[in-house]
Amino acid sequence: MNSKLLNILFLIIATAAFAQEVDSTAVQKDSVIVSEKKEAIVIKDTVIDKEPYNPLAPSKAAFYSAVVPGLGQAYNKKYWKIPIIYAGMATGVYFYLKNDDDYNQFRDAYKRRLAGFEDDEFQGISTERLIDAQRNAKTNKDYSIIAVVLVYMLNIIDANVDAHLQQYNVTEDLSISPNFEVNSINTQANYGLSFRFKL
Template identity: 55%
Template sequence: MVLCAQTKKPQPLLVIDTTKAKPLNPLAPTKAAFYSAILPGLGQAYNKRYWKIPIVYGALGTGVYFFMDNNKKYHRFRDAYKIRIAGGKDEFDGQYSDATLINAQKVFQRNRDLSFLITVGLYVLNIVDANVDAHLLQFNVNDNLSLRPDYYQNDINYKHNVGLSLNYQF
């Protein structure tokens, strides 16, 4: 009697890496900074960091509010002092002296100028944040660049040697 059987020959398993490396756009940080310079918060939206947009507008809005408030108070005390010098009756007549009106003008002028500088600084910080965030989005942290400790045994005295290797794979 002859027995015939078919046997299936195992096929080798082929594993293919299907992940594609994203190409880097070298102009992305510049574009993000440009967008933030045009409209504050637009660079953060370009970087898909939407949670930063309310912070940008809150900071800039606060700076603009204090600038306008101090400017209004500065002009209020300045106009009152001008009316008083011209011999008229101002809104602070009998309430503040001339020296107090001059001092209040100086204080509110200084606070107004400081508010302006802080607001401009926050605007520049918005642009820098968009640029740096776009750079960090392109930061490559994968297994092709790794830093691993390397332990091996010395053949002469059988003690463990410690080394550090930097491997870059193409």
């Protein structure tokens, strides 16, 4: 009983999923008024195609992103990515400046201790700990620079790849779809995937 119910459910889902086909053409209707009493309808059939293949579009987008971060995304009309790029770069710059300030504070306190003064803002912290704090702040500054450079590089790579994928030809010539067959010998359902390749 459960297998029959499962077979029927799978058949309904598979039929519903492949029952409708999206039309890739669009018809544009223009109406022109000839006089007040008559209306002439002019119907133009226009096929909406993708823009022609431009082999230089990916390198153009990458160049734009290299010159001004986010400009390649604007060229690809992916405007929602631009704030993400600038937020990533601004975060890296913020942490760089913060760690630079911390490094300068630790270094100044260490220099004052070497000069013999004990009135720095880090009372109760040993000199060795100040040296470690300087090293950690310097390491974090370096990581912040690396993060900014990585976001910048990802910005260029994203613009290039996105421009490539916009020109990618997606057709029905190569498709994978669920397949449902009934075995004629034992009347059991066979489920699978069908792979279609049209030349």
